[in-house]
Amino acid sequence: MRRARLVLLSLFAATPLGAQWQLSADAGAAHLRQTGIPEANALSLGGSIDALGERAALRSRVLLSRAADQRWTGQGVVLASLIGPNTLGPNWELAGALSAFGQTSASSTTSAEGMARLRLGATSFGGAIGAGAGALFDATGARPLYHAQATAWQSLRGNQLIADVSFVGTVGPDLGNGALSDGTRYLDASASWRRDHGAFELGATAGARAGLNQSASGGWGSMDVTTWVAPNLALVATAGRSLEDVLRGVPRTQYVSLGFRVAAHPHASIRDLRPPPAAPKTMVTRTGVVLHADSASRVELMADFTDWEVVALERSGSEWRLLCEVPAGLHRVAIRVDGGEWIAPPGLPRAADDFGGIVGLITVP
Amino acid sequence: MRRAAVATLLLLASTARGASAQRDTVLLSDREANAELTKILSAARDAGLPVKPILGKVRYGVMAHASPDSIVAKVRSLVARLAVSKDALAPDTTAADIAYGADALEYGATRHELIAVRQANGEKPALIPFSVLAQLVATGVPAKRAAATVIDLIKHHASSQQLAALGTEVNADVANGAPANAALDIRLHALTAVLAPPVSATDLGTVLPAAVIPKKKP
Numbered sequence: 001m002r003r004a005r006l007v008l009l010s011l012f013a014a015t016p017l018g019a020q021w022q023l024s025a026d027a028g029a030a031h032l033r034q035t036g037i038p039e040a041n042a043l044s045l046g047g048s049i050d051a052l053g054e055r056a057a058l059r060s061r062v063l064l065s066r067a068a069d070q071r072w073t074g075q076g077v078v079l080a081s082l083i084g085p086n087t088l089g090p091n092w093e094l095a096g097a098l099s100a101f102g103q104t105s106a107s108s109t110t111s112a113e114g115m116a117r118l119r120l121g122a123t124s125f126g127g128a129i130g131a132g133a134g135a136l137f138d139a140t141g142a143r144p145l146y147h148a149q150a151t152a153w154q155s156l157r158g159n160q161l162i163a164d165v166s167f168v169g170t171v172g173p174d175l176g177n178g179a180l181s182d183g184t185r186y187l188d189a190s191a192s193w194r195r196d197h198g199a200f201e202l203g204a205t206a207g208a209r210a211g212l213n214q215s216a217s218g219g220w221g222s223m224d225v226t227t228w229v230a231p232n233l234a235l236v237a238t239a240g241r242s243l244e245d246v247l248r249g250v251p252r253t254q255y256v257s258l259g260f261r262v263a264a265h266p267h268a269s270i271r272d273l274r275p276p277p278a279a280p281k282t283m284v285t286r287t288g289v290v291l292h293a294d295s296a297s298r299v300e301l302m303a304d305f306t307d308w309e310v311v312a313l314e315r316s317g318s319e320w321r322l323l324c325e326v327p328a329g330l331h332r333v334a335i336r337v338d339g340g341e342w343i344a345p346p347g348l349p350r351a352a353d354d355f356g357g358i359v360g361l362i363t364v365p
Numbered sequence: 366m367r368r369a370a371v372a373t374l375l376l377l378a379s380t381a382r383g384a385s386a387q388r389d390t391v392l393l394s395d396r397e398a399n400a401e402l403t404k405i406l407s408a409a410r411d412a413g414l415p416v417k418p419i420l421g422k423v424r425y426g427v428m429a430h431a432s433p434d435s436i437v438a439k440v441r442s443l444v445a446r447l448a449v450s451k452d453a454l455a456p457d458t459t460a461a462d463i464a465y466g467a468d469a470l471e472y473g474a475t476r477h478e479l480i481a482v483r484q485a486n487g488e489k490p491a492l493i494p495f496s497v498l499a500q501l502v503a504t505g506v507p508a509k510r511a512a513a514t515v516i517d518l519i520k521h522h523a524s525s526q527q528l529a530a531l532g533t534e535v536n537a538d539v540a541n542g543a544p545a546n547a548a549l550d551i552r553l554h555a556l557t558a559v560l561a562p563p564v565s566a567t568d569l570g571t572v573l574p575a576a577v578i579p580k581k582k583p
Binding site for chain 1: 410427500504528530554
């Protein structure tokens, strides 16, 4: 019941954000191994709902699984954050997390946590430090938890890198006489990498834990590969090893899983909206223009950045090049191949000009 | 000849700032059109408008073999847009921002949308947001939605590269037959995941497959 409330809460909380949505459902099979526990196969059904509003973000994950012996497990986590209005400098962030984990014939573990963060930088490069507190509910009752975290991130040529150091501590269970036992404390350091490259999404995470009190030290890691085989359908493979997650109540596990993902929104790289690969392409950068025109014997270009003077491009293999300074901003470009008509360069977006012609339109960052 | 004459006007207009209109017109054969252009350029300078895009418009018209009358008409429209852009971006703005704001107006954005994008962008140069606004509107995205999209991306700290890529990709999608709004939907959703606040592995907790816990040995 508590888990059901959690799922409903995640749906309700996301509604007023006026957000861009990402919804997906996963179905697959997993093979798991734990120390002292027989290896097992299980079928799993999961879902994710992500929403990004102007100053708010929400991520939720839910998974139900059924092992061969009719045993069910369930896990859900909801992360929500509200970010301050400052778009140009340091910014505050208030974040909250709710999680639940349970299995058939066993008591569940739930947690609620709030955190305040100071964020610096932008989405492409930045960092955050924060601290928070919450409560953990399990078979031994309710216990306080506390959490401090430092995170840095950078996006570099399509790669997203995140490094994170966090300290997690809990107060131990009530000893029955009003006193609390010594709790768990550990320090985690992790690094993760993600890349969305065409039809493939790749991710890897590695981390190490220093157990400070009643927690084992060790390392963990995981890899995942998502291959979009259709605009809304992907094959997802994951493998990894995780340590006990005190905050989420999940024990130490090794796993390999394979499944399908159905997404509500088509994956951009699969939706066939781009020109066919065989079409010649044009690239305009701050340092000039490069275009492919194998069969041409002469290529000329005129553009606002040449003051509409006609300039001949130089051949370099199958490419035609013009080295020149191109200011940032929107530019209109036209080319002429072998003395023919002025046309928009191949592969560039086209727009009508003021005088009845067509030019290529490109924004150079 | 007419093309050369207009080009001559351009050379004089661009280099002889403050030169008399008489000097500009003496050398030209198409006196009426060139006199009009000279007058427009002079008025634009006096109004503090950037002259470079005006000269660029004339040069392109000449290269496109447009008639002098047509060139004058298009220049007059451009100057009007530059004036609206300058007024919308006042008091602190740059020639580049005014020019790219005028581009956005050319493709269908409104003065109100320029102001909104400028406000979201703060004091930073707005040439890339205005360029992308222009490109999206030129592609067929309704101006109101295009402006809202650009503003939203600015607020999510989208980089110039990300903004420019969005405009180019949507434009390319439409060129390949996709409806403009649908193309923007697709590209925005791809960008959304990238622009979301980064979440560390610790935040998300143990990844989903780990939740599948087998029964313990009796």
